Amino acid sequence: MSGTLRNLLGQFRALDSVELAALAGTDGLLIESTARTGLDVDAICAVASNGLAMAEALGREINKGGAVQTVLEYDQGLILLEPVSDDAMLLILTNSRDQLGRLRYMAQANRSGFIAALAAI
Numbered sequence: 001m002s003g004t005l006r007n008l009l010g011q012f013r014a015l016d017s018v019e020l021a022a023l024a025g026t027d028g029l030l031i032e033s034t035a036r037t038g039l040d041v042d043a044i045c046a047v048a049s050n051g052l053a054m055a056e057a058l059g060r061e062i063n064k065g066g067a068v069q070t071v072l073e074y075d076q077g078l079i080l081l082e083p084v085s086d087d088a089m090l091l092i093l094t095n096s097r098d099q100l101g102r103l104r105y106m107a108q109a110n111r112s113g114f115i116a117a118l119a120a121i
Helices: 003-013 041-061 100-109 111-120
Strands: 018-025 030-035 070-074 077-083 088-094
Touching: 003 018, 003 030, 003 100, 003 111, 018 041, 030 041, 041 070, 041 077, 041 088, 070 100, 077 100, 088 100, 088 111, 100 111
Parallel strands: none
Antiparallel strands: 018 030, 018 088, 070 077, 077 088
């Protein structure tokens, strides 16, 4: 896979709370990831794609347009899902809810890099 994608995802993993940074197809198939040991990355990506699909369907139903970003917050962390293209999404899994603002900023700041890296594959 692309070293550029791995480097971009590595920026997220450099944060202590980030357990998984992945780029996956909107169908749930893994494109590239970096994760802590022990995570079933393929299973997480597959299920997360359903979360993004739900957010997209809800946006259409209430006439608000497509999802720009979906954040699912849990007692022990969060999942950030962001469409990068029509076919790919960024998935960030954390063990804390403390750095949401920074993660959202990083996702936006690296968006064009993800798009370019995907185009190069």
